[in-house]
Amino acid sequence: GAVVSQHPSRVICKSGTSVKIECRSLDFQATTMFWYRQFPKQSLMLMATSNEGSKATYEQGVEKDKFLINHASLTLSTLTVTSAHPEDSSFYICSARFGAGGYTFGSGTRLTVV
Amino acid sequence: AQSVTQLDSQVPVFEEAPVELRCNYSSSVSVYLFWYVQYPNQGLQLLLKYLSGSTLVKGINGFEAEFNKSQTSFHLRKPSVHISDTAEYFCAVSDTGGAQKLVFGQGTRLTINP
Numbered sequence: 458g459a460v461v462s463q464h465p466s467r468v469i470c471k472s473g474t475s476v477k478i479e480c481r482s483l484d485f486q487a488t489t490m491f492w493y494r495q496f497p498k499q500s501l502m503l504m505a506t507s508n509e510g511s512k513a514t515y516e517q518g519v520e521k522d523k524f525l526i527n528h529a530s531l532t533l534s535t536l537t538v539t540s541a542h543p544e545d546s547s548f549y550i551c552s553a554r555f556g557a558g559g560y561t562f563g564s565g566t567r568l569t570v571v
Numbered sequence: 572a573q574s575v576t577q578l579d580s581q582v583p584v585f586e587e588a589p590v591e592l593r594c595n596y597s598s599s600v601s602v603y604l605f606w607y608v609q610y611p612n613q614g615l616q617l618l619l620k621y622l623s624g625s626t627l628v629k630g631i632n633g634f635e636a637e638f639n640k641s642q643t644s645f646h647l648r649k650p651s652v653h654i655s656d657t658a659e660y661f662c663a664v665s666d667t668g669g670a671q672k673l674v675f676g677q678g679t680r681l682t683i684n685p
Contacts (some may be wrong), residue, residue: 489670500661501615501675514670550614552673556663558603560623560673564614 458525459485459555463563470541478566479535480551486531487553495548495565509532512534541570573598573664575676583682584652592679594662604645605663605673606636613660617682621645632656657683 460483462571470476480490483535488509493501505526523545525537534553538545549564578593596602605619618632626638636647645662662676 479681491673493675498680500678503672503674506670506672508670553675554671556670557667558605560605560617560665567671 459553459559459561459562461551461553461563463489463551463566465566466564467567468569470568472542472570473540475537475539476541476568478538478549478551478568478569480534480536480553480563482532482553482561485553485555487555488531488555489554490528491552491554492534492536493550493552494528495550497548508536531568538568540571542570543570546570572604572664573600573674574665575662575674577660577662577676577679579679580677581680581682583684585684586654587651589650590652590656590681592646592660592662592681594645594647594676596643596645596662596664598643598664598666601667603665603667603671603674604638605665606630606634606645607663607675608659609659609678611658618647618660642665644669652681654683654685656681658660680685 462481490507492504495501504519505513506514507526507528509528515521528534550565576595584590604621607615617620619628621628621638629635660679665671665673
């Protein structure tokens with residue numbers, strides 16, 4: 458139980474275009490989801506907390522106009538990287554919280570901006 | 572806000588030797604504590620977690636960790652490591668209330684040498 462599906466697993470886009478990453482909870486309702494960014498050989502940096510039906514809460518230093526998060530339903534949260542540039546290339550991971558102390562993670566999206 | 576410090580960025584160990592990966596946390600409120608493992612180009616896998624109760628927590632693959640509230644530590648141990656344990660290990664902490672954001676440490680690269 459508590460499975461999260463993240464798509465796509467890999468995406469290559471041209472500089473200046475936008476990319477949408479989806480995170481779906483398959484067998485539970487995810488009121489709260491989290492988005493992380495991971496640079497090579499580094500840790501997961503929390504970007505934002507996504508709550509169903511309300512605006513996302515962004516961590517300090519994260520550009521909310523560049524990284525648009527939408528959590529329109531209890532099973533889907535999306536992260537859109539707008540006007541992507543090469544420095545946005547990274548590994549993006551979503552996570553959903555279930556119950557007390559329960560977290561499940563998507564398999565990640567490798568974004569390469571060329 | 573809570574934070575996590577993993578004291579060692581890299582730990583080289585010989586096969587079948589014991590290992591301890593150190594983790595200290597900081598929080599003004601009660602916490603949940605976690606250890607995750609990440610193999611190259613893969614997502615996160617939960618090794619173990621402390622929510623409450625016994626301070627010694629046993630996880631998968633022979634790992635265990637001990638919660639020490641007075642020292643604000645949650646060190647991970649394994650009595651005998653295998654080549655397959657080579658991976659990146661992340662300690663993480665969340666508050667027990669509110670958004671329960673999961674915050675990660677910097678990671679420890681465990682390398683097992685034959």
